[in-house]
Amino acid sequence: MWMIAKARDIFLSGCELTSPSHAPDPLHPQSPWMPAQVPGTVLANLVGGGVYADPYIGFNSMKIPDIGEVGPQEYTYWYFCSFELHEEMPLPYWWLQLDGINYSFELFLNGKKVGVADDRGMFLRRCIDVSDLLEADGSNFMALLVRPPDHYGTIPPTGGQGGDHELAKDVASQFFQGWDWVIPVADRGTGVWSDILLKNTGRLVLQDAYAQSWLEPGDLGDLKAGKPVTGQSKFGVNITNASDEEITAVLTLQVQHTDTAFADSDEEFVVIDLLLKDTITIAPRQVVDFLFPPQSISNARLWWPNGMGEQPLYDLVMTVVTEEGDFSDGCQSRFGIRNLESFVDKATGGRKFRVNGSDVFVRGGNYICSDALLRQPRERVRSDVQLHAHANLNMMRCWGGAGCQRKPFYDACDEFGIMVWVEFWITGDDDGRGGGSADFPLDHELFMRCAEDLVRSARGNVSTSIYVGGNEQTPCKELDGRLRSLIAELDGGRDYVCGSLWEGFGDGKGNFSDGPYTIQDPRSFYAKKFYPYGFNPEVGSVGLPLVTTLLAILGEEEAVPSYIKMPNGLLMEEISSGLEHHTYIPYGNPELGVANQVALYGIPQTLEELCEQAQLANFVQYRALVEGFSMHMWTDHTGFLIWKTQNPWMGLRGQLYDWSFSPLASLFAVRLACQPLHVFL
Known part of the structure; x- marks a missing residue:
């Protein structure tokens, strides 16, 4: 059984803690230890253990102390477990596999500190020889002292993309500081977030x-x-x-x-x-x-x-x-066996993928991760991929602001026929365009070790289709060159593109040429030059879920938006603080002349009416989005990726299904519009 305890509450060294006489007893009334799940981050375990209420519900997240306000000691934790070896495994070497720890750690086993060459970096897998430290008979005691990212940063009062951008200095998921579609994660994902295994x-x-x-x-x-x-x-x-x-x-x-x-x-x-x-x-x-x-x-x-x-x-x-x-x-x-090609199409300027000699029109989705607290068991991740396949999509982009997918994700994509866009941990928001520095992260050698580990893991999956240096930004010149060489050496059968708006994506030159991300007049999607470039890596819209989900998030007291008529006769929504906190975006845009797509069916008076009418709007919006790009297949476009297809928390925008896997009408709209035999095709 795993246990965790706040490091400042434990007055033992790691060597003492892992000796038999000092093994913790979580049942003692004054024990600082609590049962834990591994994989499981510090905050995920604190929420699971009832220390904090679910941060996805209501305003609970605001009651959890943010590391930027209280300091790293609040989320520096011990992980402890005891175990016995299996007698039927008699081979002489034992290896401890640590598949994901965020961010730095110390390892102790049976009263000794274990030397670890790479003791920091969120995305590294480690395999450590512990053969001489294990007890063949009786119990073994192991402890990990896990510390948060070095540059955890603070969250400005106005929020923003990546907070104050400090986290981008480290090799970690940048969305932990919050984005316009997700709240900040208070511990910045600190803890053991992937498997710990013993191998003989x-x-x-x-x-x-x-x-x-x-x-x-x-x-x-x-x-x-x-x-x-x-x-x-x-x-x-x-x-x-x-x-x-x-x-x-x-x-x-x-x-x-x-x-x-x-x-x-x-x-x-x-x-x-x-x-x-x-x-x-x-x-x-x-x-x-x-x-x-x-x-x-x-x-x-x-x-x-x-x-x-x-x-x-x-x-x-x-x-x-x-x-x-x-x-x-x-x-x-x-x-799997297949032939893969990728190149910039001369007719459209968009990147074209060709599999087994046949051109693939990419209809895909941007994928963050399954859960912002990194509670991502194999079954949950497989369900994410399965729902994308059910929507008749054929690509998932591992967005670079997260980038925390492990082998079960790639295996599921192999199984369901989902091509994977693999992106490294660079974003324009934090790495020099919206803030921060183009030279981030600070430790280039660590970044490259993580990149090599990712390529070694992903190259065996048939679904892996392209490597991309960053989101709306390229890695700095040094890292870009090293990534290009690394992929040519380890995975020469797949292409590397420096960024999501270069070399056949967006305008191909790096200008901000993705989007839009808000509600549109559905008719506009069908216009020939709605999007003037060949491949749109991000195009998104609304995402209000079913009323059962909304009630679970905000409760029955939540108010329906007020609809105010503007001078041009269109309606503007005034929304509650609850909807705003959960990143709701309106269903109309008077400034751009877009009528409110919910109010077309009447002004909703109750939450039930709001969500029911929103499903009608969701269906029309997403069907038009997909059909609009598809009807100009090959003449103007080679593909598009919906921003986003899911939320890693109970957010209220950009999704085909919500965090609890309840499908929105948008999922069925995309499934219909992406059917292989369609009247527009």
Whole structure:
């Protein structure tokens, strides 16, 4: 069982805390310890434990002390657990995998401090050898002292994009300081936000096994002719020799799939597509990237984006056995076979994606993360991706102000045919255009280590489609060049673009050329030059949810907006502080001549009427948005991404479904407008 306690309430060192005589007792009446969930940030656990009320409801977030006002000690916490080893795992090496800690930490195990080379940075995965520190018999005691980001910043009275921009100095999610669509997160996401695992191996350790695939011109010709296709794949893995001796071993690779022709059978039929063995010799303490020679897989089952075909996946299994016949380690993953191209289309100026020789008109969404407190279990993340697929979308952009997706997200995108736009942790709002400095983050080496770790993790997923340097901004010249070289070296089959408004996105030159983000006259979306460029990376609108959600957020006492007639005859909304706090945006814009789309159905008198009429407006708005871009497919546009498709909290704008996964009418509108066979197409 995991426990947490505020560091200033614990008067023991980490070595003392992890000795058997000082192990904490959370049941003691005066104990500062409380049960915790891991993964779970400090604030997520405090909310889950009842210390603070749910910050997504009402004005509860304003009652939680913000780190910018009370200082880092308020959210510097100990994480503690005890565990026993499994007797059936007798291999000599034990590895502690820390998949995500924000921001810096110290690690203690069984009365000793564990040296960690990379002890800071939100996005790094670590794998630490703890073999000599574990007790094979009896209990083991582990503690992590986790500290907040170094530059947690403050929140100006007016809020703003990224607060005072200080957090951008660190390699962390910038939205924790708040944006125009989300409240600030009081602890800035401090804590253990991804998995902690123990791994038992022999002397050789395998990590990040991957496959990358493509089709040769002749294979593409066979595909067009309707003939069986041969797919090309290369397979690689990271191998560590943890010992002080040179080791010779046999590395085995097996590719297999389940034959769906026997899906109704009680037995599972597995087809072995490829079996390879190679003898390797690894020097003492050496880490190598091993790459098998390219291989052909006959009768390839091709992976397609959502709406263009199926998404068959292959199982990749690797094992390594020493020349003495001792099993050392194994790993597995899944991959798909497809050919991917990306280039700037001459006709439209927009970036075009081509999969298996067919052009893909991108209809996608901007994705922040599933939950602002980083409560993101595998099942929840999979539901996010599944709802995007249900809406007939085919791309999700991992927006650079968050960028905290792990393997379960990419695996779900593989499963549902969602192409992934991978973006690094740079935003124009904080990195030099709206504030802050273009040289952020301060630690360039840490940024690059995090970037390399992300590429190593994501490159094996067939859904990974493009890498982008930042949101509405490029990394500084040094980092941009290093990112471009890194991706060319580790993942040369995918393109890197310096920013979300460059090289085929927006106007292609970096000018602010995305949007709009507010309500529009639905008819305007259909105009030929509503958006004058080829690919719009952000276009968004309203998002009032169902009345059940609104009542859960704000209660029955919440007031309906007042509708005031302006001199031009259009209605302006005056909204309550509750709606404003939850980032509601109006359904009309008198200044731009846009009639109130809710009031078209009558002035709502109750919350029930407001939300019901808002669903009608949501449906019309989002259907027009999607149909408007789609009807100019290839002549004017190559794609668009809705801003946003979901909210990581109970926000009231820019969403197809709310935080609790209740769909809005906008989801069904997008699903209808994105159907593969449409009258406009």
